[in-house]
Amino acid sequence: MIAALAYLQVHTVKNRLTMRIKRLKQPKYLFGALVGGLYFYWYFFRVLLFPRGINHSYSPITAASPADAAFYEFIGALVFFTFIVLAWGLPHKRAALAFSEAEVAFLFPAPVTRRTLIHFKLMRSQFGILFSALFLTLVSSRFGANGHWLMRAAGWWVILFTLNLHLLGASFSITMLMDRGISTWKRRLAVLLSVIALLSFVGFWIGCKFPQLTSADLTNFDTIKAYTQHAFASGPLPYLLFPFQLVIRPYLAPDGFAFLAALGPALLVMLLHYLWVVRSDVAFEEASVEASQKLAEKLAAVRAGNWRTAGKKLKQKRPPFRLHSTGPAFMALFWKNLINAGNAITARTWIFVTVFVAVMSFSMQGVRSNANLTLVVGSAAAMLGSWTLLLGPQMVRQDFRHDLPQMDMLKVFPLRGWQVALGEILAPTTILTAIQWLLIIVAVVCLAPAAKGKFSPSLVLVLGAGTALVVPIFNLISLVIPNAAELLFPAWFQTGKDAPQGIEATGQRLIFALGQFLALIVALIPAAAVFAAIFFAVKFLAGVTLAVCVATVVAAAVLAVEAALGVLLLGWLFQRFDISGEPAS
Amino acid sequence: MIQVELLTKLYGDFTAVNELSFSLQPGEVMGLVGPNGAGKTTTMRCLAGIIPPTRGTVNICGHNLATHAMEAKRQLAFFSDEPRLFEYLTVWQHLNFVARIYQVANFEPIGRTLLEELELADKVDKLPGELSRGMKQKLAIACGLLHSPRVMYFDEPLTGLDPMGIRRMKDSILKRARDGAVIIISSHLLHLVEEICSRILILKNGGKVIDGTIAEIAQKYSRESGDANLEEVFFRATDEPPRLP
Numbered sequence: 001m002i003a004a005l006a007y008l009q010v011h012t013v014k015n016r017l018t019m020r021i022k023r024l025k026q027p028k029y030l031f032g033a034l035v036g037g038l039y040f041y042w043y044f045f046r047v048l049l050f051p052r053g054i055n056h057s058y059s060p061i062t063a064a065s066p067a068d069a070a071f072y073e074f075i076g077a078l079v080f081f082t083f084i085v086l087a088w089g090l091p092h093k094r095a096a097l098a099f100s101e102a103e104v105a106f107l108f109p110a111p112v113t114r115r116t117l118i119h120f121k122l123m124r125s126q127f128g129i130l131f132s133a134l135f136l137t138l139v140s141s142r143f144g145a146n147g148h149w150l151m152r153a154a155g156w157w158v159i160l161f162t163l164n165l166h167l168l169g170a171s172f173s174i175t176m177l178m179d180r181g182i183s184t185w186k187r188r189l190a191v192l193l194s195v196i197a198l199l200s201f202v203g204f205w206i207g208c209k210f211p212q213l214t215s216a217d218l219t220n221f222d223t224i225k226a227y228t229q230h231a232f233a234s235g236p237l238p239y240l241l242f243p244f245q246l247v248i249r250p251y252l253a254p255d256g257f258a259f260l261a262a263l264g265p266a267l268l269v270m271l272l273h274y275l276w277v278v279r280s281d282v283a284f285e286e287a288s289v290e291a292s293q294k295l296a297e298k299l300a301a302v303r304a305g306n307w308r309t310a311g312k313k314l315k316q317k318r319p320p321f322r323l324h325s326t327g328p329a330f331m332a333l334f335w336k337n338l339i340n341a342g343n344a345i346t347a348r349t350w351i352f353v354t355v356f357v358a359v360m361s362f363s364m365q366g367v368r369s370n371a372n373l374t375l376v377v378g379s380a381a382a383m384l385g386s387w388t389l390l391l392g393p394q395m396v397r398q399d400f401r402h403d404l405p406q407m408d409m410l411k412v413f414p415l416r417g418w419q420v421a422l423g424e425i426l427a428p429t430t431i432l433t434a435i436q437w438l439l440i441i442v443a444v445v446c447l448a449p450a451a452k453g454k455f456s457p458s459l460v461l462v463l464g465a466g467t468a469l470v471v472p473i474f475n476l477i478s479l480v481i482p483n484a485a486e487l488l489f490p491a492w493f494q495t496g497k498d499a500p501q502g503i504e505a506t507g508q509r510l511i512f513a514l515g516q517f518l519a520l521i522v523a524l525i526p527a528a529a530v531f532a533a534i535f536f537a538v539k540f541l542a543g544v545t546l547a548v549c550v551a552t553v554v555a556a557a558v559l560a561v562e563a564a565l566g567v568l569l570l571g572w573l574f575q576r577f578d579i580s581g582e583p584a585s
Numbered sequence: 586m587i588q589v590e591l592l593t594k595l596y597g598d599f600t601a602v603n604e605l606s607f608s609l610q611p612g613e614v615m616g617l618v619g620p621n622g623a624g625k626t627t628t629m630r631c632l633a634g635i636i637p638p639t640r641g642t643v644n645i646c647g648h649n650l651a652t653h654a655m656e657a658k659r660q661l662a663f664f665s666d667e668p669r670l671f672e673y674l675t676v677w678q679h680l681n682f683v684a685r686i687y688q689v690a691n692f693e694p695i696g697r698t699l700l701e702e703l704e705l706a707d708k709v710d711k712l713p714g715e716l717s718r719g720m721k722q723k724l725a726i727a728c729g730l731l732h733s734p735r736v737m738y739f740d741e742p743l744t745g746l747d748p749m750g751i752r753r754m755k756d757s758i759l760k761r762a763r764d765g766a767v768i769i770i771s772s773h774l775l776h777l778v779e780e781i782c783s784r785i786l787i788l789k790n791g792g793k794v795i796d797g798t799i800a801e802i803a804q805k806y807s808r809e810s811g812d813a814n815l816e817e818v819f820f821r822a823t824d825e826p827p828r829l830p
Contacts, residue, residue, distance in 0.1 A: 316675050316712055325684035325692045332685035340673045409669040411635040413686050414658035578636050 005107075005120040013127065020504070028489065029504045036507025044138040071225060072252055074232040076159075077244035083163060084244075087170040089191040092184045095171035095284045097121045104288065115278055118168075122277075125164055133157040151259045155251025158266045162247050165273035172280035198240065205235045243269060317342055329415050333423025334430075337398040341431055378446025385439035388432060389471065393478040396428040400483045400574070404490060407577065417571025425479040425570070433472040440468050459545045466552035473559040480566035481519045485512060487573040523562055531555035586611050586767045587632070587736060592641035594627050594791075601627040603791040604641070609767045609784070611735075614758065616778030617771040619788035620823050625771045628788065629738050632769065633663035645736050659687065662729035666741035668721040670713040676700070677709040679728050687732035699727040703753075718745040726757075737761065739770045743777060755781055779815040787822050795822045 023029045097117065099107070107117065133156035137149055140156075177187055210231060217227040232238065238245075246265045253259035320338040323331065403410060403424065410420055444464035451460050531551045539547035587609040594602040602624045609615055617625050631638045634650050634657065643650040648657035674682060677696070684692035700706045703723040713721055722745050729737070739758070743751050758781055762768055772778055778785065785802055787795040795802055795818070806818050 316710060317673060319678065319681075323681050323685050325681070326688050326690050327685065329686050329688065332682050335685070336671060336674060336678075336682050339678065340671070406669055406671065408630070408635045408663075408665065412633055412658060412661075412663050414655045415686065416655065576637075 002116055002119055002123075005112075005116065006123065009120070009124055009127075024504070028508065031511060032504035032507035034507060035510050036503035036505070039506060039510055040503060069252055069254070070233060071229045073245050073248050074228075074237070074241060076248035076252070077241040080159070080163070080244040080247060081241060084166060084170075085191065085195055087167050088174070089188050091171060091174055094178060095168075095175040095282050097168075097284050097288045099288055108288075114281065114284070118278055121168075122165075122274075126161075129157060129160045129164060132160055136160075148256070151253060151256065152251060154263075155253070155259070158250050158263070158270065159247055162266070162270045162273055165270065165277055169273060169276045169280065172277065172282040172284075175282045175284070176280070202236055202240070206231060209235060328419075329413075330419040330423030330426070333420065334426040337402075337424065337427030338430070340398045340402065341396070341427060374446040375450050378443050378450070381439040381442035381446065385436050385443060385467075385471075388436055388439070389474060389478070392432040392435070393428065393475065393482055396431050398427045398431075399424040399479060400486050400570075404486065410574075411577075417573075417575035418568050419571070420574050421480075421483070421567050421570035425476065425483055425567070428479055429472060429475045432475045436471045436475075437468055440464055440471070456545065459548065462545050462549050462552075466548060466556075469552060469556050470559065473556055473563050476563040477523050477559065477566055478520060480563070480570050481516045481523075482512075484566075484570050484573055485516065487570070487577050490577075523566075524559075526562070527555040527558040530558050586646055587769075588642075588644040589632065590642045592628070592631055592643060593639050594624070594631055594636070595639045600791050602631065602638070602788075605788075605791075605793055606641075607786060607793070607796055609769070611765040611767060612762050613784055614762045614768045614770065614782045615784040615786055616782035617769055617786050617788065618773070618775065618778055618819060619794075622790075623788040623823075624791040625788055626740060627791075629663070629740050629769070629771050633661060633738055634658055635663070659732070660734060661736040661738070662732070662734035663738045664725060664729050664740065664742060666744050668713075668718075668725035670721055670724060672713050675710050675712055676705055676716075676724055676727075679724060680731055683728045683731050689732050692731060695731060695733075696727070699730055702757075703727050719747055719750050722746060723750070726754075730761075735766055737766055737768045739768065739772075741772050741774075742770060743772070743774060775815045775819055785815065785818075787819060789823050 020029075024033055098121070107120075133153050136156045137153040140152060174187065178184075213227065217223050232241075246262075246269050249262035250259055250266050253262050317339050319335060321335065323335045400421075413420070415423075441464075444460060448457065448460050455463075531554070534554050535547045535551035537547075538550050587607075589608065590606050592602055592605040593600070605624075605628060607615075617628065619625050627636070630636045632643055632650075634643075634654055637651070643657075645657040646660045648660070650657045670679065671682075680692065680696040680700075683689075684696070689695065697706070700709065703726060705720060705723055705727065708716060708720065713724065716724065737758075742754055742758070746754055755777070758768055758770070762783075770778065770782060779799065782799065784798050785795065786793060797805070799815070802815075802818055806821065
């Protein structure tokens with residue numbers, strides 16, 4: 001029977017790989033794969049393949065001395081121990097093995113024993129574990145871990161698989177406890193009391209037998225480390241953490257011999273876990289069916305482009321304003337997308353937050369001792385504002401990017417392309433602008449005192465007002481670009497199981513990020529040129545403040561024209577968009 | 586009311602719909618049937634303005650769907666087999682949203698009546714995620730009917746409905762037709778088509794193989810091989826398509 005399940009698993013992976021290789025014939029995947037491959041090579045694989053040529057700026061994770069090795073081993077064991085405690089304390093449901101709906105439909109009615117299903121589950125989990133082990137090896141190599149990468153990958157595999165087995169075994173045991181009438185809270189109390197008892201015991205021993213912690217022990221990282229190493233190496237802690245150390249040890253082994261020596265005990269721990277899991281006779285079918293349905297709902301939500309709904313229940317949200325049944329129709333899309341964005345963006349909330357932040361900023365400004373704090377707050381606000389200008393459009397996506405699966409509904413509406421386009425991108429524009437205006441107020445209020453003597457108050461005010469005038473138009477342009485890209489290349493934004501994954505997806509995202517950045521730069525050039533020309537002309541005649549004022553207004557007008565053209569272009573793309581030609585539909 | 590002339594839709598070299606022509610008058614209910622892949626959904630989507638046809642024209646109430654899309658779209662409603670709803674809008678918010686899109690002044694009484702007819706009156710504050718599939722279907726129907734369309738397209742309208750819902754849906758379709766609406770139903774349920782449609786159009790490989798009233802088609806096939814119901818007509822027509830006049 002397990003052979004049939006192995007067949008299923010092997011062919012699932014084989015077919016998926018074949019499909020991904022075949023689609024490299026399409027340029028969008030091929031270019032994505034090339035760029036993604038270069039990125040991964042440059043950032044990760046180069047470190048693995050040519051470690052000598054890389055100049056690490058990080059201190060190695062693995063140990064330079066036996067004392068260091070013990071220290072890292074104890075830290076790792078403590079982390080592992082924490083996971084184990086959580087595995088026993090947190091769950092509140094019966095054990096459920098994750099199966100897809102198709103697997104439930106085929107395997108559960110079939111003459112397959114529970115043990116075989118567990119073996120199938122373990123076999124299937126290997127792909128995820130191996131991938132995670134490889135990924136963690138790449139990341140740890142990037143940050144300067146020592147030893148051969150294959151050893152580290154095997155070390156990660158031992159840790160992850162043992163943890164996986166323990167989580168499974170714990171879930172089975174918890175189910176058995178539930179069947180015997182032990183409630184979740186009783187179990188949690190028992191876990192908590194056990195942990196408190198252990199910590200008390202260790203604390204008591206440290207208090208009685210161990211030298212008192214002095215300020216000299218806290219001088220620097222080395223003294224803290226030395227004290228901790230001493231504490232870990234004596235008393236009850238080494239015994240308590242011993243099984244967990246065994247699991248961690250292969251990863252931290254400095255050479256091949258040490259690795260082989262550490263591997264035996266680690267595999268023994270793993271074997272004991274395996275026996276525990278396969279010998280547990282727990283009815284997991286019902287909970288698994290429920291879990292598979294939830295998984296299917298989650299996948300369906302993701303496939304429909306609704307990442308937000310995946311795995312969580314939506315709540316009814318208050319409309320941001322009353323939508324009358326007559327008036328500009330694009331406002332309906334704006335209203336809808338604001339509801340989508342959540343309760344946090346109702347006008348009342350923004351007024352409250354604005355007033356609160358403004359009052360806080362003014363009050364801080366009035367306190368002399370907080371001068372440095374206001375400078376920090378002002379700089380942080382300015383930095384955050386700049387950051388939202390560049391990255392905000394990627395994060396606030398209540399526009400075409402969210403509505404792509406509903407495109408046929410939008411197409412039926414009696415709206416012109418530009419109306420749909422404007423309605424779609426208004427919500428993220430408004431959200432970003434509201435955040436940025438708030439940050440501008442904070443920045444101006446907090447930085448104005450520091451600017452005294454360098455800039456006149458009127459200039460500071462004009463700079464703040466000018467930025468506030470430009471940001472909504474800038475946001476509109478910034479949002480036109482990713483939305484236009486979505487309508488031009490919808491398959492690149494595809495979600496769900498058919499979505500590009502892995503290296504080609506990373507490459508596609510890199511290409512898109514670069515393309516969007518370039519498009520934004522090009523869009524800004526005319527406005528920047530106009531600003532510079534007018535600024536220098538007016539400055540010569542009427543001074544800096546007026547120059548900034550006039551140049552900003554004219555540059556904003558240029559940006560507004562560009563934004564309007566962008567919306568028209570987006571509308572035209574929407575009208576031309578043929579859903580049936582896209583796999584996402 | 587609907588006039589379709591030489592409607593063609595190509596996907597590269599593949600012809601999904603091939604030079605389809607027909608016209609429908611107020612009160613007519615046309616069944617669009619055909620085997621899987623015949624081009625029914627593509628036709629419906631072209632007729633609704635969701636996808637542009639490669640060639641040909643579609644006129645809705647005298648408005649060309651390509652050149653006067655807004656005027657044409659105001660007259661129609663499209664009900665897909667899978668209800669398309671916004672998961673974050675409640676039942677009432679859906680109606681409010683659609684009212685603004687179609688500029689339905691004073692939509693509240695119309696909306697309430699529709700929700701009562703469709704047994705959704707007690708679900709106004711529910712999100713689609715809290716509704717059963719049948720209720721979602723009903724909500725999509727309420728949204729589509731809010732602006733009193735004169736042309737309606739139903740793609741598999743009975744999917745997910747319970748027996749009572751099926752009965753109500755059939756009655757509702759026939760009532761709208763009696764009131765002068767033009768209705769096109771795409772379905773594999775031949776008994777449904779036979780029961781409520783006054784005209785049938787059978788598609789195969791994107792082309793029209795039969796177009797006519799139930800009586801005309803029955804008469805034509807009866808002449809050839811005795812009495813024929815729609816199922817028999819369908820199988821004969823799609824296996825060996827008769828020559829069209």
